[in-house]
Amino acid sequence: MTEPAVVLARDPVRPAAADAVARRGVRVEVAGCERRFGRIVALGGVDLTIEPGELIALLGPSGCGKTTLLRALAGLEELDAGTIRLGGIDVTALAPNRRQVGMVFQAYSLFPNLTALANVSFGLRLRGVASAARRRRAGELLELVGLGAHGDRFPHQLSGGQQQRVALARAIAVEPRVLLLDEPLSALDAKVRTQLRDEIRRIQLTLGITTLYVTHDQDEALSVADRVGVMDQGRLQQLASPHIVYERPANAFVAEFVGSVSRLPATVGPNGTVEVLGRRLPLPPSAAPAAPGDRVDALVRPETVAVRRDANGLGLVVGRAFLGAVSRLDVALPGEVRLIATVTSIEATTLGPGVAVSAEVTAPPLFVTAPSSARSR
Amino acid sequence: MTGQRAGRRRRRRAPAGFRVGAPFRWAVLLATAVYFLVPLAASARYAVQGNGGTFSLGALTLMAHDGALWSGLLVSLAIAAGASAISLALLIPTAIWVNLRMPSFGRVIEGLTLMPLVVPTVVLVLGIINAFKDLPGFFFGTPLLLAVEYVVLALPYSYRAVDSGVRALDLRTLVDAGRSLGATWPQLLRLVLLPNLREAILAASFLTVAYSLGEFVVANLLTFNTFPTRLYEVGTEYADEAVAVSVLALTLTWAVLLSVSVLGGRGASREARRSQRAAMTAREARRLGSEPFGRPAAEPGEPA
Numbered sequence: 127m128t129e130p131a132v133v134l135a136r137d138p139v140r141p142a143a144a145d146a147v148a149r150r151g152v153r154v155e156v157a158g159c160e161r162r163f164g165r166i167v168a169l170g171g172v173d174l175t176i177e178p179g180e181l182i183a184l185l186g187p188s189g190c191g192k193t194t195l196l197r198a199l200a201g202l203e204e205l206d207a208g209t210i211r212l213g214g215i216d217v218t219a220l221a222p223n224r225r226q227v228g229m230v231f232q233a234y235s236l237f238p239n240l241t242a243l244a245n246v247s248f249g250l251r252l253r254g255v256a257s258a259a260r261r262r263r264a265g266e267l268l269e270l271v272g273l274g275a276h277g278d279r280f281p282h283q284l285s286g287g288q289q290q291r292v293a294l295a296r297a298i299a300v301e302p303r304v305l306l307l308d309e310p311l312s313a314l315d316a317k318v319r320t321q322l323r324d325e326i327r328r329i330q331l332t333l334g335i336t337t338l339y340v341t342h343d344q345d346e347a348l349s350v351a352d353r354v355g356v357m358d359q360g361r362l363q364q365l366a367s368p369h370i371v372y373e374r375p376a377n378a379f380v381a382e383f384v385g386s387v388s389r390l391p392a393t394v395g396p397n398g399t400v401e402v403l404g405r406r407l408p409l410p411p412s413a414a415p416a417a418p419g420d421r422v423d424a425l426v427r428p429e430t431v432a433v434r435r436d437a438n439g440l441g442l443v444v445g446r447a448f449l450g451a452v453s454r455l456d457v458a459l460p461g462e463v464r465l466i467a468t469v470t471s472i473e474a475t476t477l478g479p480g481v482a483v484s485a486e487v488t489a490p491p492l493f494v495t496a497p498s499s500a501r502s503r
Numbered sequence: 504m505t506g507q508r509a510g511r512r513r514r515r516r517a518p519a520g521f522r523v524g525a526p527f528r529w530a531v532l533l534a535t536a537v538y539f540l541v542p543l544a545a546s547a548r549y550a551v552q553g554n555g556g557t558f559s560l561g562a563l564t565l566m567a568h569d570g571a572l573w574s575g576l577l578v579s580l581a582i583a584a585g586a587s588a589i590s591l592a593l594l595i596p597t598a599i600w601v602n603l604r605m606p607s608f609g610r611v612i613e614g615l616t617l618m619p620l621v622v623p624t625v626v627l628v629l630g631i632i633n634a635f636k637d638l639p640g641f642f643f644g645t646p647l648l649l650a651v652e653y654v655v656l657a658l659p660y661s662y663r664a665v666d667s668g669v670r671a672l673d674l675r676t677l678v679d680a681g682r683s684l685g686a687t688w689p690q691l692l693r694l695v696l697l698p699n700l701r702e703a704i705l706a707a708s709f710l711t712v713a714y715s716l717g718e719f720v721v722a723n724l725l726t727f728n729t730f731p732t733r734l735y736e737v738g739t740e741y742a743d744e745a746v747a748v749s750v751l752a753l754t755l756t757w758a759v760l761l762s763v764s765v766l767g768g769r770g771a772s773r774e775a776r777r778s779q780r781a782a783m784t785a786r787e788a789r790r791l792g793s794e795p796f797g798r799p800a801a802e803p804g805e806p807a
């Protein structure tokens with residue numbers, strides 16, 4: 127996994143034009159949603175409220191239930207328990223075609239027998255919009271996603287990125303109350319992905335539409351979302367703004383899933399401190415109860431680790447990855463402990479594999495947990 | 504799930520190492536052509552040959568004036584049309600439902616559709632007689648019975664055709680997309696699924712029609728007068744004409760299949776043209792009108 131992009135405070139002011147258009151933002155309330163497939167618990171009681179016009183990115187490992195939650199919101203998956211409200215109205219029992227929820231899928235989902243324009247106007251056609259009006263509206267939407275000139279192309283004549291743009295236009299053409307995006311960019315290459323994710327955010331802000339955006343790319347989640355939800359094993363582990371999720375993870379899973387961390391053996395010291403790599407640091411506020419003298423694992427971000435070339439150091443550089451301005455070092459410490467550190471690429475030139483180093487933690491750990499027996503990571 | 508399927512489709516292309524040379528391909532094609540065409544050409548020649556090797560349309564003229572042959576042909580065509588209509592009405596929903604809701608059940612269905620190949624025809628006919636003999640006369644003893652019978656007998660071929668068409672679609676995604684856009688099931692079927700299954704539908708009706716036009720044993724055992732049974736009679740009554748008859752039968756079946764295929768193909772391109780024309784009109788309209796979202800109609804900054 128790559129390092130997360132630098133998280134900037136998001137400008138809360140929306141484009142001036144947006145408020146004129148904003149009309150569709152409704153509140154989404156998910157309460158106690160459960161869904162099982164045989165013995166697999168896809169959703170184990172999810173509670174989630176999305177404010178009107180908000181974009182929440184849902185992040186989580188494969189199989190944690192993200193798609194299931196989205197499909198449940200769209201009415202494509204039935205729930206074993208729980209309720210879903212859109213704009214205050216209970217839609218739990220409503221058929222998908224009556225929910226007014228727009229969805230963009232991970233797989234290419236354009237109707238192969240229809241042109242881009244006909245795909246976009248499909249929903250309007252079902253709603254009995256007159257053909258001229260429908261074509262004009264579909265044309266506008268293709269324009270909005272930057273494909274005004276491609277209306278007469280069939281899906282197989284469009285690139286993957288273009289197909290997903292058309293799918294987005296198709297989903298918003300019917301003015302849905304909620305927009306659901308299920309890893310819409312996962313099949314695209316990195317450059318198109320960044321470009322398109324920013325465009326999705328722009329359009330979402332312009333329309334002011336409440337959006338749930340599923341991804342397992344953390345850069346994507348952290349960079350476009352108002353709030354990020356982290357899911358694991360059918361449960362929402364944390365829901366907070368991107369920098370809170372990154373800086374103050376609610377639990378060890380979130381800490382390890384978002385961004386990268388090293389697990390370092392540590393000892394709880396007196397007066398709310400913890401000793402890591404020979405340094406005494408404040409015990410993180412979210413830690414589980416720990417008494418002085420307890421052995422714990424401290425979770426440490428790579429950017430809070432300083433590595434120095436040191437012939438007497440206990441660490442040994444075993445890997446180095448150039449990431450542009452910074453480089454990532456993989457350092458082996460005694461006791462099969464692995465440490466990841468980011469250093470400037472200039473520093474890294476002298477820290478190749480095989481170099482002995484000493485390492486130091488420069489900021490309080492994110493989290494401390496019970497020591498894990500499996501050290502080999 | 505869907506991603507995997509797309510991957511599988513891509514991988515289906517033959518790996519470079521397996522490509523065979525053009526000469527080999529031509530040789531295979533030629534051998535196949537010889538195998539099929541030489542007997543056909545010989546029969547055709549024999550059909551237009553009079554006594555002593557002269558050219559004669561005698562055999563064919565005799566056919567043309569055979570009223571029973573013509574009425575048998577009408578019955579056969581009606582049965583073929585009925586059989587393919589019934590089988591499409593049964594198979595399309597079944598294949599869609601199985602692939603969407605219980606894919607693991609697909610194997611069982613597939614096995615069941617093979618039964619007509621396993622059970623001897625005579626047994627089947629006896630079964631039919633026993634099962635249906637108490638039904639009112641509008642069914643038993645009418646061509647409808649035979650049409651239903653052919654639906655069953657052609658199942659091993661027609662079900663496979665429909666099923667492979669359905670599998671080639673990303674059914675789940677298309678259905679989900681359509682449903683979330685507000686389509687009811689009938690709308691989904693009419694506007695999305697059937698148009699995308701056109702080829703599979705054609706193939707299935709093709710096979711059912713061909714089967715119905717050529718089936719002899721069951722029709723004969725149930726004492727129907729169809730095209731093949733009449734051809735058989737003609738063949739036994741006038742031994743000389745037997746070959747002319749078989750050439751005629753072949754040509755006829757072929758002509759029917761060709762027209763099914765041409766009609767289907769024309770429908771497809773008409774639909775595509777309509778869709779494309781609509782898109783072009785919209786672009787014209789937009790060029791003349793205002794640009795509501797204030798974005799220039801630029802090409803997207805992304806390679807196609």
Ligand SMILES: Nc1ncnc2c1ncn2[C@@H]1O[C@H](COP(=O)(O)OP(=O)(O)OP(=O)(O)O)[C@@H](O)[C@H]1O
Binds near residue numbers: 186189193
């Ligand atoms: N139709 C189904 N039948 C059986 N099990 C299912 C079905 N749909 C989902 N599951 C299971 O439910 C769990 C959650 O699946 P889901 O598709 O929601 O995961 P996800 O978070 O979207 O994963 P990914 O990131 O890989 O898309 C998985 O263990 C999956 O195998």
Ligand SMILES: [Mg+2]
Binds near residue numbers: 192
């Ligand atoms: Mg998923």
